[in-house]
Amino acid sequence: MLSNLTLLTFCAVLAVLGLIAFVVARAKALRTRQAGVAMYAQPDQYAWFSVLATAGPAILVGAVGAFVMLLLGAEIPTPYLLAASLVIAAIGLFVGVMQVRPDFHARQAIERVIRLALACAALVSIVTTFGILLSIISEAIRFFQMQSLWDFLTGTTWAPGDSFLAAAGRGGEVESVAQFGSVPLFVGTFIISLIAMLVAIPVGLLAAIYMAEFAPPRIRTLAKPVLEVLAGIPTVVYGFFAAITVAPIIVDFAGFFGLDASYNNALAPGVVMGIMIIPFISSLSDDVINAVPDSMREGSLALGMTKSETIKSVVLPASLPGIISASLLAVSRALGETMIVVMAAGMRPNLTANPLEDMTTVTVRIVAALTGDQEFESAETLSAFALGLVLFVVTLALNMVSVLMIRRFREKYRTNTL
Known part of the structure; x- marks a missing residue:
């Protein structure tokens, strides 16, 4: 209670000081101007500068002190810091x-x-990214001190077994050697994400082209918000839909052609995940396509090209960098999805290329390793950080490839238009 009262008192006093700074500085500037002296700024600008000079350093000192207390463990009495x-x-x-x-x-x-404030805001995301990376690396190094990096990257069997017993000092009770081969997890991740993108990219892009180029205003006004509602549905609802509705349909459809399919198959979560990320592609692609100048469309039509040819040869090449960015965002969303996979594909690491079999993903194993009553020092728990580090590197590589592709298409399009 004392801390809350102290903080409220600090905010009130700081507000009063800021008000005094504004009034006094503005009055001084007005007096100077009324005396016939030319000034480089308006009175209100001098007043707001005084407010910034009053409140800015005070807030900065308080923030630095709080940072030192929280992260470095320093003992600084709150009243002294606020004073x-x-x-x-x-x-x-x-x-x-x-x-x-x-x-x-x-x-x-x-x-x-x-x-400077805007630059600091931009710097926050960069610092946060490096902070996440360092926290993952520090724990991943501990895992690789227990397990071989090569076996982790190339191993085909994921079987942690009773690795937590060794961390608890009961290694003699372990019956089998734990194996942490990550290949089945990443294969499952890429297969499910690939299925999702095969569903989302064509449907999302075609929907964006229709809404941007062909749909009447009334239909566009109704269809686009309805389509974007898909992005707001909780993933657990998609998981129910995949496990209860889509998976049985896939099993029956596969049985019709004489194929064996598990109810926990990779195809169901892939299809449902693709449906879930359709709004990411369609909405962003729609905005990018609408950003193409109408003069380019009119020039193409004036040269005798049809509307379909204009879309294919003019509109899509001009908007391709934005479409690639939208697709990358959708890929990142698919790589990080967990709930749909847990509910529809299962949690068994299974190295297979058959989407009709059960398999799991990296994020599912990360959640499984960090939940329950596992010993944190065990290799199974620390493996979550190793998986997260590799997934981070994969996502970074995708980002770099997409940036190179966007630059290439921009340069190619700019060259063709000159």
Whole structure:
């Protein structure tokens, strides 16, 4: 209760100091202007600069202090930290008011602060990515100290067995050697993702072309929101749909042709996952296609090309970089899906290329390794970080390939249009 009251008091005092800075700086700027002196900025701009000079350093000091306390474990009394922040705010108020003078570019100073804030916001994602990578690498190294990296990357059997007993100091009770071959997991991941993309990309792209080029405004207004509703359905609902509806249909359909299919097969979650990510491709592709200038369409039609030929030869090449980006986003979504696979494909690592058999994915094994009462120091638990690291590298490689493809198509299209 004391902490909440202290924090509220700090916010109230800081707000009052900011209000004082605004009023005093604006009044000083108005007096200077009324005296007939030319100034580089408007009175309100000097006032807002004073507010930034007052509140900005104080908030920064408080944030740095909280960071030091939370992550580094330093003992800094909260009242002292907030009091120091208010002292900084008072100093900033004085400096901000003193900067109200004719030769000071307040507008440029505000723009520099805004530019710095935007750069920091962009930096957050980069720092977060490196933080995630470092946390994964640190635990993955511990796993590779227990297991061979080569066997992990090339092994064809995933059987953790009783590896948690060895971590608990009961290695004598282990009956078999644990095997951590990740090939079955990545094969299952790629097969299910490939099935999903074979469903999502054609349907999503064709739906985007129809809505952007052929659909009347009334149908487009109704169809696009309905299509995007698919993106908001929880994945557990898709899992029920895959396990209860799609999987039995696939089994019956395969039996009609004399094929054996398991109710926990890879085809069902792949198809349902493809349906789930259709909105990612259709919505983004629709926006990209609509961004193509109408002058390009009109020029193509004026040269005698039909509408279909215009879409094929002009619209799609111009929007191809955006379509590739949308497809990449869908691939990343498919690689990270877990619930649908658990409910429809099972959790058995099975090295097979037959989509009618059961198999599992990397993310499913990560969840299985990090849940339950497993010993955290065991190889099975630490294997989740090794799987996550390899999946991160695979996703990064896909991103790099897509960036190269986008640049190539942009250069090719730019060359053809010059």
